Amino acid sequence: MLRIGMLTSGGDCQALNAAMRGVVKGICSKRDDVEIYGFQEGYKGLIYSNFKMLTSRDFSGILTVGGTILGTSRQPFKLMRVPDENGLDKVEAMKHTYHKLNLDCLVVLGGNGTHKTANMLREEGLHVITLPKTIDNDLWGTDMTFGFQSAVDIATDTIDKIHTTATSHSRVFIVEVMGHKVGWVTLHAGIAGGADIIMLPEIPYDINVVVDAINKRKAAGKKFTIIAVAEGAISKEDAKLSKKELKAKKEKQKYPSVAYEVAEKIQKKTDQEVRITVPGHTQRGGSPCPYDRVLSTRLGAAAAEAILDGDYGYMLGVKKNDIVRVPLSEVAGKLKYVDPKSSIIKEAEMTGISFGIK
Amino acid sequence: MLRIGMLTSGGDCQALNAAMRGVVKGICSKRDDVEIYGFQEGYKGLIYSNFKMLTSRDFSGILTVGGTILGTSRQPFKLMRVPDENGLDKVEAMKHTYHKLNLDCLVVLGGNGTHKTANMLREEGLHVITLPKTIDNDLWGTDMTFGFQSAVDIATDTIDKIHTTATSHSRVFIVEVMGHKVGWVTLHAGIAGGADIIMLPEIPYDINVVVDAINKRKAAGKKFTIIAVAEGAISKEDAKLSKKELKAKKEKQKYPSVAYEVAEKIQKKTDQEVRITVPGHTQRGGSPCPYDRVLSTRLGAAAAEAILDGDYGYMLGVKKNDIVRVPLSEVAGKLKYVDPKSSIIKEAEMTGISFGIK
Amino acid sequence: MLRIGMLTSGGDCQALNAAMRGVVKGICSKRDDVEIYGFQEGYKGLIYSNFKMLTSRDFSGILTVGGTILGTSRQPFKLMRVPDENGLDKVEAMKHTYHKLNLDCLVVLGGNGTHKTANMLREEGLHVITLPKTIDNDLWGTDMTFGFQSAVDIATDTIDKIHTTATSHSRVFIVEVMGHKVGWVTLHAGIAGGADIIMLPEIPYDINVVVDAINKRKAAGKKFTIIAVAEGAISKEDAKLSKKELKAKKEKQKYPSVAYEVAEKIQKKTDQEVRITVPGHTQRGGSPCPYDRVLSTRLGAAAAEAILDGDYGYMLGVKKNDIVRVPLSEVAGKLKYVDPKSSIIKEAEMTGISFGIK
Amino acid sequence: MLRIGMLTSGGDCQALNAAMRGVVKGICSKRDDVEIYGFQEGYKGLIYSNFKMLTSRDFSGILTVGGTILGTSRQPFKLMRVPDENGLDKVEAMKHTYHKLNLDCLVVLGGNGTHKTANMLREEGLHVITLPKTIDNDLWGTDMTFGFQSAVDIATDTIDKIHTTATSHSRVFIVEVMGHKVGWVTLHAGIAGGADIIMLPEIPYDINVVVDAINKRKAAGKKFTIIAVAEGAISKEDAKLSKKELKAKKEKQKYPSVAYEVAEKIQKKTDQEVRITVPGHTQRGGSPCPYDRVLSTRLGAAAAEAILDGDYGYMLGVKKNDIVRVPLSEVAGKLKYVDPKSSIIKEAEMTGISFGIK
Structure with missing residues (x-):
């Protein structure tokens, strides 16, 4: 059994659904024994163990649909190690959810802040694969992020x-x-x-x-x-x-x-x-433009391939016209300016x- | 010789060019001896005798083009009878331009305020034909104005x-x-x-x-x-x-x-x-939607027909699916509210x- | 309890979903005790009693979605009184389904052929309300059909x-x-x-x-x-x-x-x-244009009102800017040509x- | 004085006008003494010396306009060295026009066939700069051609x-x-x-x-x-x-x-x-998509720079996110397949x- 957690974090953008569809279709093209845990509203869903069990059917027909079927929220990474009002350490909470559900990999779609947190989770020993989502196109390690061209x-x-x-x-x-x-x-x-x-x-x-x-x-x-x-x-x-x-x-x-x-x-x-x-x-808002649909579908399928290879700790990115695996440690915390x-x-x-x- | 003056007044909207194209193509389909005076930036052009001589060629290819090739300006009707800084009575100035150019008709495209002024010019003895242009769809006497559906x-x-x-x-x-x-x-x-x-x-x-x-x-x-x-x-x-x-x-x-x-x-x-x-x-902004292109083209052609008939003093409007001539005296000063x-x-x-x- | 059957028949067009949403939202705005039977693929679903029970939730979010959530098929009215390969009289079959489910009304969305059949069902004693759906705009009794402007x-x-x-x-x-x-x-x-x-x-x-x-x-x-x-x-x-x-x-x-x-x-x-x-x-194809969305939503809500009034046997149509009830007997079998x-x-x-x- | 000839050849596509605007704006940003010869309908215009003198004004407002203001035609390179019905050698005719007008450079926008001819003209001693135009994206030497993303x-x-x-x-x-x-x-x-x-x-x-x-x-x-x-x-x-x-x-x-x-x-x-x-x-058809507008504007400006540098014999292409000069000799005759x-x-x-x- 392959158990995949998935979440979208930060400001939403176009092609989030398309990218997730690529991941799920890609994995399900090779494996039948897959469980998908969709965490709700970004890292919050992981922290508070708020998720839905999804099947490949849930990802059918969403290639062209804007927004994210998982919901998202501004990510709370700044407060990560500060206990919340109930004394909860958020990093520990995320690790707890991950291990409790016996996940093989956590797929994270997000921008700059999201990637810092994703890298921290990787350092904490979780299997993490990320996808570069932002209208800002400011992520280091990829020629292009999806959402940018639509914006x-x-x-x-x-x-x-x-x-x-x-x-x-x-x-x-x-x-x-x-x-x-x-x-x-x-x-x-x-x-x-x-x-x-x-x-x-x-x-x-x-x-x-x-x-x-x-x-x-x-x-x-x-x-x-x-x-x-x-x-x-x-x-x-x-x-x-x-x-x-x-x-x-x-x-x-x-x-x-x-x-x-x-x-x-x-x-x-x-x-x-x-x-x-x-x-x-x-x-x-709106439906992702064709450019973003192709890019996000390819990135999603390539993420599936990395997961099937058991090769974790990467952001998928595009270099020239190829999809590449970029170590999360190199991506986190860097912005690509004009x-x-x-x-x-x-x-x-x-x-x-x-x-x-x- | 048929001498037509034309101006667009008030906030711009889509299909102004399409409507003018309809007028000019319509007239030129029946008459060869036509002179078209395009007044610049609304009533200002009429007041200050600022115009361009145009031919049917100038109206070719503008069916789908937003804005107005004549320019427009918020119309100064409130100050009409108040002399400007040079002592100019604006109404007299407009009449002067009209008569000086020996116009047969003035075609005015505009909204509510524009129609008040157009009706005043009619009362002053000018031949006036108007077209209902406004994104607001608030003109009395027509089921629909062009610009509305595009907006x-x-x-x-x-x-x-x-x-x-x-x-x-x-x-x-x-x-x-x-x-x-x-x-x-x-x-x-x-x-x-x-x-x-x-x-x-x-x-x-x-x-x-x-x-x-x-x-x-x-x-x-x-x-x-x-x-x-x-x-x-x-x-x-x-x-x-x-x-x-x-x-x-x-x-x-x-x-x-x-x-x-x-x-x-x-x-x-x-x-x-x-x-x-x-x-x-x-x-x-942008290209007029097909609905507005059809409506404005029809209104323009019907305006041409009224001019060829020598039947002045009307706004062209649409009732159900027919284009009708509505007396300017009935239109001026009335708003159509929700x-x-x-x-x-x-x-x-x-x-x-x-x-x-x- | 109010039991409503609904079907879409003939070639599909834009705003079918929007219209059905209008009907359902309209009825549910006044009544809580409603059952909706969605017949699949046009009259076929009624003939063969192939339907899904739907709730108002199923109609949420479909205002802008093209196609029809019920599916459709070219309607088989020509063969109506000719038994099919199993000896089934189709008209009797439709009546049987209607009565078996104890329906209060059948809502039919379709074009010219569809309306002939709908009128026949009305003549057979069923409560029928129809909505004028066709890209062709050729239905008698309404200034406009939805689907037309999108096409x-x-x-x-x-x-x-x-x-x-x-x-x-x-x-x-x-x-x-x-x-x-x-x-x-x-x-x-x-x-x-x-x-x-x-x-x-x-x-x-x-x-x-x-x-x-x-x-x-x-x-x-x-x-x-x-x-x-x-x-x-x-x-x-x-x-x-x-x-x-x-x-x-x-x-x-x-x-x-x-x-x-x-x-x-x-x-x-x-x-x-x-x-x-x-x-x-x-x-x-594609999302209905705003014009069709407004028209179909209004027609749908007006259909709901007719049903709540218990006033059956009509097609809802638009005349000038008002929604009107047009007797089905007047609509059936007539085409509106250029x-x-x-x-x-x-x-x-x-x-x-x-x-x-x- | 800088004398630039320009032509568009082969099937038309989006952003031809945008690219030409880039070239002309780019040159005119540095030089006042420029003459632009726009050859009509592709190489035909060069062969038969059919051109219009253009100024930077002609290239204003065409960024978003589809088609080509110069017209185009399928290019006749196959027949190049075969005299036409009047005994005209087409290659010599093109060279003749080029030299007669005392051109400093010929800017050619086209696809695969066009580039073969452009390279032949380069070999004949003309100064040639080309831009990669085709919806097919099949040109060797550039990651992307303009027109492709719009198509x-x-x-x-x-x-x-x-x-x-x-x-x-x-x-x-x-x-x-x-x-x-x-x-x-x-x-x-x-x-x-x-x-x-x-x-x-x-x-x-x-x-x-x-x-x-x-x-x-x-x-x-x-x-x-x-x-x-x-x-x-x-x-x-x-x-x-x-x-x-x-x-x-x-x-x-x-x-x-x-x-x-x-x-x-x-x-x-x-x-x-x-x-x-x-x-x-x-x-x-239609207006070029934003991706193609940016790409073609950049390529155009970079072509201007090459011309201002007096560095001829190149196609401008894009590699990763940079615009590069690719020798025409390397481009001609090669297709980029899937x-x-x-x-x-x-x-x-x-x-x-x-x-x-x-």
Whole structure:
């Protein structure tokens, strides 16, 4: 008998179901004696032994379905070793559930934080296999995460729609794209949507350069400017503050989000009307795009193969067009940022995009 | 020689280009001796005699293109008879342009405010034909305006995407849909997207009823609640205030928009996380949906026919499946609201939707 | 106790699930004591007493899901009174199932053929309520059927995509749109997609006029021509044949479908390359468009209301913007054709569309 | 002065305009003294000196527009050295045009055949830079071509729509996907759409295995089977024939396309109804997907950089996430096939997909 636990953790994204379907179909293609324990709402389900027994039937027909049939929750790794209100040590609780159910392997789908915890569980002796799930594409060790391309598609569609209305009026439009720490979604959606200005967490902006770019467009007879701004975009002044100073400043300013902050700055320095669009959680929603379905299905099947091989302790990732096993110890705790000096930035600038810097 | 002036006024929407294409193709199918004057940016172009000479070629290939090739601007009808900074009487200026160019007819595409002005120009003796353009579907005299269905499609797509992410987390999601005075887009998108609660300007809400609906869903094991709220949704307390009192209150509260106000109220009265999505101007953007393309093409062709008949002073509208000529004098100044007692509201309630009232 | 039978019959279409959800949610909003019998695969399920007991939970989350959770089959009404291979009289079998289960009402979702049978069952004394389901929009007694607008959207999307590739090459493109007897989908998709020529079952075409229209475009410097042809489009010569003669001719010609026939005729008479696209059953597939979701939800809720009123023997239809009860006796056996003299045809012609006639 | 010629050759695809925009914006970001010669309809324009002078304005707003503003035609490389009806040597004609216009570089966008000719022109001493355009993704030297992902998206959407209608009926559905020699689009769309059987040119099928797979599904209670078949799919018997024998056989059989052939074989060996969908040229149409827009923009900008560097004789390609210059001499004449032994095939099989082989 092969006993597999499975959980999805962190912010949800597209293709979680597709990936799990790949894992289960892959295992069941070779083995009949499989039990699948679906832990509910991320690590919480593992901690509190909250699970459902699932069969391969439960994974049929979910290739195209957004969300996760297991539910998810922001993962509580920070508090891991701090007992909860009932005195429960969460790491021990997870180990207890794992051993009590006599699991052969725990399959974890998640992003950066999730991988730290997954690696800790591996260090504690559990068999763990992980899949790189995040719209942010910021996981180390894989060329691409699933969810990313779907999010780019949605953010780009938002910019496309804004484009037609922008051409009718003389305005500055700001589209706020998801990404607190990394700007991959904003960068790709900005290029794909033909944004005029892109503001990323990795490239602190100079508001005067942004304003210059707007004015230059106006002077050239272009009536509108479209700005794609990442949630975590930051001015070069703010980038110099300490974390504590920045937090205090933000709390004082009370902007609902970064788009409102940028809008106010632009309105103070130009005579243009500014409009804001916040597609928000739609970027995590809807059916996964075909790219993500293929990627997640392949990763899932490759995870099944690793499990059937009894080869644990890896994240499955994609390198070029191949699926590879990346040691969890190498993945955990590393983020993949947009490099301001990379060729994609340079290529974007050559097509006229301003990143708000000189 | 037939000389036609054309302008698009007010907020832009989908199918403006499609409608103009219909007018021009329709006229040119019968007459070779046509001159088309495209006034830029709405009534402004007529006032300041800012126009381009266009040919039927300019209207080829724009059936599917969003926005308006003429540009538009919020229309300045309130100030019509008040001279501008240069002492210009705007109504006289428009008449002057019309007569100077020796126009046979002015074709105006716009919403409610635009129609008031168009009717005034008619009263001043100009030949005017109008087309009912607005995402709000609030024009009197037509079953449907173009732009509406496209906006519903986009707002519904937003709710659809939120649905998949909502099922993964335990949250309340608020989607803010366009509509300051009327709730047609919110109502249709809310039903189409399967929203649990719909809040309309025409049905002032009781926050306690809203909160009850949320709690009832939670008690029934449904993890999430989706709320479609119109920009102009209003609480029953605020609905009792005078316009002045309300304005003062709003300015004090400083909510970026109604979704933030509703979110705060819900967070105070429940233990649920709330997330906000504001699709904003995307609802006016993108290619018109097929429904709007057919409607606008038909309206445009019928406008051409009226012009060829020399039958002026009408808005073209749709009644059942026929295009009809509706006297401008009957249209101007009337809004078509959602009737809280209408059958669509009752049908929506039967499928479990709460409108925030008992 | 209220016992409701339900079935979907005929070719499937979008919003069948949405409509059934409306019925069930509507009934369950007023009554707790409800039993729902879902007959499998259309009238077959009623004949052979093949059903599943369903609860309101089964109808949750299916608003946006295409297809039908009950399955469907081409309905066997022609053979109704002819015993099957086991000597079974099908009408008696249906009545037997109905009475055996002690049903209060049978809810039938279907098109033209389905309605004939439903009316027969009504005449046999059963309580029947029907909903107008068909992509063809050819049911008498309602302004609109659900499924139609979704099919138009898909066929239009096909034409849109062909448009971009058409502009790159010098070719004639034929898009074959569903509709054997009526041309509503082809007409609307053709207008919405900007087709140059539209060929409908109701307007027998003259191939020489079609060829003239193609040559005229070429002479005017337009490189491509797009033709939207309904499956049932017919030449004026063939329209004069008897049913039997036509059948014999078609069998001899062995064209896979009408597009291939039209293509061959055009290739014989012009020097242009011709390309064929057959979107086929995709036109019945995918998530219902928002328009159909609203329409089907309203119709479903109104059906629930009729059932709760104990008012049977009706199809629910839409007139203007209201849902109405239309006596089944008036609906059965009537088709709603495109009228060649209607205003929409005239309006389409004014925008330059040729219907292949002089 | 920098004089750039540009042409698009072969079957059109998405993102041709986006790529050209990237080239022109990239060059104009560094140089003011640029002349752009847009050759019409592929190499024909170069042969017959048929071009338009273009400015950067012509490339504004075309990022999202399908097709090619230059037009294209199947490229005549086979006849290159054979004089045409007027005794014209085409290679000399192209060289003549190039030198007459005093071009600094010729930018060529195309697929496999196009690259052979481009390399020949390079060998003749012209400065050539190429961009890898094809929905087939079969070009050697780049991980990915633009057009491919857009085509996969459209083919997948077709399969998705068929899925919902398939679940309502008991049928076999065949979706014919573009790809005569290589099966990349079919493979990816098949996996993404959840096809049950995938038939590729690279993996000759055994019809008995295909039929077994269908019957096995039926026996397992699954009502339908979806088959994604590439245009160039071939049976193992036919794969053994010589080119000449195969051609003779095909001409005798007169199937409109491969889907009809496969359908007939299945209908002979099973009792299931079969339905065919041929999305055809839609797979080349519509707006490029965001993935292709980013890829083509980057490739275009990188081509600009190569030109500004005066570094000619390359195709721009993507390796991992970087844009690289690949010598044309290495690219020309090589096709990138699906390897039947590659990991993606194995992963697909693990998720239950049959490739029609044992």
